[in-house]
Amino acid sequence: MPTLLMITPENLEIKRFRAYQLNNFMQLTMPYLAGFVPKEYDIRLLDEHTEPIIFEKFDLVAITVNTPNAPYAYAISKKFRELGSWVALGGPHVTLNPEEAALHCDTIFIGEAEETWPQFLNDFLCKKAQKVYTSSRAPSLAGLPIPRRDLIVGNRFISGAVFASRGCPHNCSYCSLKKIYHNTFRTRPVDEVIKDIASMPNKYFVFWDDNFFADPSYTKALLKDLAKLNKKWAAQVTAHSCEDEELLRLAKSAGCLYLFLGLESFSEQGLKDANKSFNKIEQYGKIADKLHRHGISIQAGIVFGFDSDTPDVFETTLKACNDIGIDGVTASILTPFPGTGIYDQYKNEGRLLDVGWNYYNGKTRVAYVPKQMSPEELLNGYNEFRRKFYSWKSIIKRICKSRVNIFYNLAMNYGYRQAYRNFAKLDIGDSKGMNIFEQLI
Incomplete structure (x- = not known):
C-alpha cells in the first residue's frame, strides 16, 4: 500500500505572525483533496499550524503552495525528494508560475484539481504518473466528497x-x-x-x-x-x-x-x-x-x-x-x-x-x-x-x-492584540527574510 503525505506548509515567519489569533481556521485544501484519495493509499495529513514536519520517506508527498510559502515549499520538496519520495505540487502559486514550480518537484497541478488529482492518483498507482496535470475546464461542484476532517491532527476547534x-x-x-x-x-x-x-x-x-x-x-x-x-x-x-x-x-x-x-x-x-x-x-x-x-x-x-x-x-x-x-x-x-x-x-x-x-x-x-x-x-x-x-x-x-x-x-480583539505584541518583540531576520528556512537548516 503506497504511503501518501499531504502537507499544508506554513513558514516560521507567518506562523509567528498568526500566533494567538483566535480565528486561525485550518486551510481546507488538503482535507478536501484527501476525500478523493482511494482506499489503496495509506494517507496522512499534516498542517504546520498544528504540527511540525518530520522528514521521512513517503512514496508520495503532495504540497499545496501559495506565493509567500513558495521558497519554503520548494525547500520541503527538495528534502523529501532526497529521501526518495515522489513530490507533487499544486495550489495558487503553481498555477500562476508552473514553469518555476516544475523545477522543484516531480509533478505539478495547474488549476482546479477535482478532475486532475484523482486522475494522477490512479496514474501513480499504475506507475505512469505524468509531469504536468492541467485543468482544462471548470469542474462541477456537484457530488464532491466530504473533507477528511478525521485526519486532522491538533486543535479540533480550528478544523x-x-x-x-x-x-x-x-x-x-x-x-x-x-x-x-x-x-x-x-x-x-x-x-x-x-x-x-x-x-x-x-x-x-x-x-x-x-x-x-x-x-x-x-x-x-x-x-x-x-x-x-x-x-x-x-x-x-x-x-x-x-x-x-x-x-x-x-x-x-x-x-x-x-x-x-x-x-x-x-x-x-x-x-x-x-x-x-x-x-x-x-x-x-x-x-x-x-x-x-x-x-x-x-x-x-x-x-x-x-x-x-x-x-x-x-x-x-x-x-x-x-x-x-x-x-x-x-x-x-x-x-x-x-x-x-x-x-x-x-x-x-x-x-x-x-x-x-x-x-x-x-x-x-x-x-x-x-x-x-x-x-x-x-x-x-x-x-x-x-x-x-x-x-x-x-x-x-x-x-x-x-x-x-x-x-x-x-476575545477576538484580545487575540489580535496579543498576536501583535508577540510578533513586535521578534527579530524577523535579515533583509532577505531567510529565517523562513530555519525549520530546514
Whole structure:
C-alpha cells in the first residue's frame, strides 16, 4: 500500500505572525483533496499550524503552495525528494508560475484539481504518473466528497471550514482569483453543503467562499436549511451585498456571528486603484449600523499601499474604523501577486523590489515601491495602525459603539492584540527574510 503525505506548509515567519489569533481556521485544501484519495493509499495529513514536519520517506508527498510559502515549499520538496519520495505540487502559486514550480518537484497541478488529482492518483498507482496535470475546464461542484476532517491532527476547534461556492463576479486589481480558477462563478448543491456542515463536529465554522453573498437567491436557500443545524459561523462578503435586509435576517437566524467585509479603503481614489468602485464609502457607516442591528459583527478587510495612499492614510483609517464601530480589522499590505493587474503594472513601471516570493505575504514585508511613501514608511505605518487599532482604548471604544457579540468581540480583539505584541518583540531576520528556512537548516 503506497504511503501518501499531504502537507499544508506554513513558514516560521507567518506562523509567528498568526500566533494567538483566535480565528486561525485550518486551510481546507488538503482535507478536501484527501476525500478523493482511494482506499489503496495509506494517507496522512499534516498542517504546520498544528504540527511540525518530520522528514521521512513517503512514496508520495503532495504540497499545496501559495506565493509567500513558495521558497519554503520548494525547500520541503527538495528534502523529501532526497529521501526518495515522489513530490507533487499544486495550489495558487503553481498555477500562476508552473514553469518555476516544475523545477522543484516531480509533478505539478495547474488549476482546479477535482478532475486532475484523482486522475494522477490512479496514474501513480499504475506507475505512469505524468509531469504536468492541467485543468482544462471548470469542474462541477456537484457530488464532491466530504473533507477528511478525521485526519486532522491538533486543535479540533480550528478544523471547521467548508465552501458553498467558488469564484467571484468582481475583478479587483490585486486579486488573482480569475487566474487561479476558471473564470466562472459556481455553487454546490444546497443539500450537499448542508450534509458537509452537519458532518462537522464543530459548533463553530467558517465558509471559505470568496464571496458568500455573490448569488443571493442561492445563499438564501442555503441559509434556510442551515438554520436547522444550530451552528455558529462566519463568511466573506462584499459591503454592497449587505444592503439586502432579508439576506442579513436569514444569516443571523442561521447562526452568523460575523461577516468579513472587503472594505479595502476609506479613500475614493484608493477604491478606484483597487478596481472596487462598487464600494461606497459614504455607505460604510450605514452598513455597519445595519449589521449591528441584526446582531452581526464586522471584520473589515483593509489594504494599505494603494498608489493614492499617503502617510496620513493610517490615522485616517483608524479614526474611520473607530467612529463607525468596526469590530475587527484584518489589515494587509498591498501585495502585487503574480497574475494580477497590479503585478503587471508595477513590473512595467520598474517598481517591483528585487526580493524573494517570501516578501509577498501581505503582512510582514513590502514587495514593491509605493508611489507616495517609501516601503519602510508603508510597513511602519501598517504596524502602527495595528498597534493603535488593537490598543485597549480603541477596543473599548469600538465595542461600546457596536454592542453586539461583546464576549466574542472582546476575545477576538484580545487575540489580535496579543498576536501583535508577540510578533513586535521578534527579530524577523535579515533583509532577505531567510529565517523562513530555519525549520530546514
